[in-house]
Amino acid sequence: MESTIIKSKGFNASFGSNHVVKNVNIEIPRNHVIAVMGPSGCGKTTYLRCINRMHELIPGATSSGEMTINNENIYDMHPIFVRQKIGMVFQRPNPFPNLSIYDNVIAGYKLNGIRLPKAERDRIVEHSLTRVALWKEVKDALNKKGSFLSGGQQQRLCIARAVAMEPEVLLFDEPTSALDPISTSTVEELFHELKANYTLIIVTHNMQQAARVSDKTAFFYMGELVEYDETKIMFTNPKDKRTQNYITGRFS
Amino acid sequence: MAQIETELQLLKAEAINMWTLVNSQLSKARLAFLNFDKDLAREVVSKEKRVNGSELKIDRDCENIFALFCPVAIDLRFLLAVLKINSNLERIGDIAEGIAKYVIDAEAHFTKELLDITRILPMYEESVKMLEDTQEAFEKEDTILARSVFKKDDFLDDINRQAHKVLERHLKDHPEDTSQALWLLSIIRKLERVGDQAKNVAEEIIFYLEAKVLKHKNKFV
Numbered sequence: 099m100e101s102t103i104i105k106s107k108g109f110n111a112s113f114g115s116n117h118v119v120k121n122v123n124i125e126i127p128r129n130h131v132i133a134v135m136g137p138s139g140c141g142k143t144t145y146l147r148c149i150n151r152m153h154e155l156i157p158g159a160t161s162s163g164e165m166t167i168n169n170e171n172i173y174d175m176h177p178i179f180v181r182q183k184i185g186m187v188f189q190r191p192n193p194f195p196n197l198s199i200y201d202n203v204i205a206g207y208k209l210n211g212i213r214l215p216k217a218e219r220d221r222i223v224e225h226s227l228t229r230v231a232l233w234k235e236v237k238d239a240l241n242k243k244g245s246f247l248s249g250g251q252q253q254r255l256c257i258a259r260a261v262a263m264e265p266e267v268l269l270f271d272e273p274t275s276a277l278d279p280i281s282t283s284t285v286e287e288l289f290h291e292l293k294a295n296y297t298l299i300i301v302t303h304n305m306q307q308a309a310r311v312s313d314k315t316a317f318f319y320m321g322e323l324v325e326y327d328e329t330k331i332m333f334t335n336p337k338d339k340r341t342q343n344y345i346t347g348r349f350s
Numbered sequence: 351m352a353q354i355e356t357e358l359q360l361l362k363a364e365a366i367n368m369w370t371l372v373n374s375q376l377s378k379a380r381l382a383f384l385n386f387d388k389d390l391a392r393e394v395v396s397k398e399k400r401v402n403g404s405e406l407k408i409d410r411d412c413e414n415i416f417a418l419f420c421p422v423a424i425d426l427r428f429l430l431a432v433l434k435i436n437s438n439l440e441r442i443g444d445i446a447e448g449i450a451k452y453v454i455d456a457e458a459h460f461t462k463e464l465l466d467i468t469r470i471l472p473m474y475e476e477s478v479k480m481l482e483d484t485q486e487a488f489e490k491e492d493t494i495l496a497r498s499v500f501k502k503d504d505f506l507d508d509i510n511r512q513a514h515k516v517l518e519r520h521l522k523d524h525p526e527d528t529s530q531a532l533w534l535l536s537i538i539r540k541l542e543r544v545g546d547q548a549k550n551v552a553e554e555i556i557f558y559l560e561a562k563v564l565k566h567k568n569k570f571v
Contacts, residue, residue: 310419
């Protein structure tokens, strides 16, 4: 039986008086890929950023309701601890430009002041780069800057950086929108491999990507979670007319 | 491997399983008919549910692949072909069931003379062979083998065309065989349909592999 890892109950988020996430109730099962889709401004990215408490970094941003990981309230935990458990990868590959590939992977440890023996650092770097299918491509260039890599490789390096912290959940905000189709395909294949060890929540504008890569899909519209179901059902027999209109391109 | 490739491979395996099941149904119905084996005929009737279940599963999987992966080019043709092949195979499954039901309902074994003059036994063998050939053509992506099915269908059509006259002549001298003749004529008509379905399947295999539409065209030009 699948167990829930992330759960939102009556969750709301606002920017000042602008209520952007409205009473969201959702249960995200462990080791699944979840796609979050919806038109621009529907609240999907804000919701994602609430999961690892990045929303509150914006002045005037507030949230309410329950958001748990393994039944523990995320908002009762220290934000740094939350972000160790819940890693995030952004739209544009953003490796630290002045750091080597090696140092990019273990940047999370360095930034958190965690000192590790060299052998352990080496193990983490190899393990993380292997997890994202990048090890073979860069193992002889670990001291080169991350910015020398192609866009797709840089994005996988960013995923390796998130994976290095051994999180339980990985959040992706439009992770392939800045990549070419071949790099996109590589990253999408990676999602299938990563879900054996992590729970993946992917915000995407690309409906076909949601269909291809996810086990379950959530459709947000005007801050509401309109529908959340198995991806196969969402794309063959959605229950809500708004979902149907959106995925068939009939949205007005 | 891209996810769509995995899905298409699984679908291909399912379609091959369906083929094997339908072939087994048609062959068992033939044995039941040959040996007047009502138990075997009942087995065919009871297994028809499996054929139906398999058809529904393949339909559903095709629908999901269309919806989730937006296939194009050869992947799109493969899916369209599998959908139609699936439907044709299910109908052949229905025909096998229908023949098995005749065996269950028939009162006596068909006379050797009737079997010989109608040429129903070679017709049955050929229809089973046609179905086997389409399966092999699909598995091995062999369009030459798929094309060979068209010629075999002519053999079935010929027997079907002559059956009426042959039986009419026989019944003038043996009116007591009327009931059996009607059963046989019905089975011949069904086998002719198997030939048509197998031909349709072969056309779909060629469409999928070569992007050529052979429907409603002279196949030998």
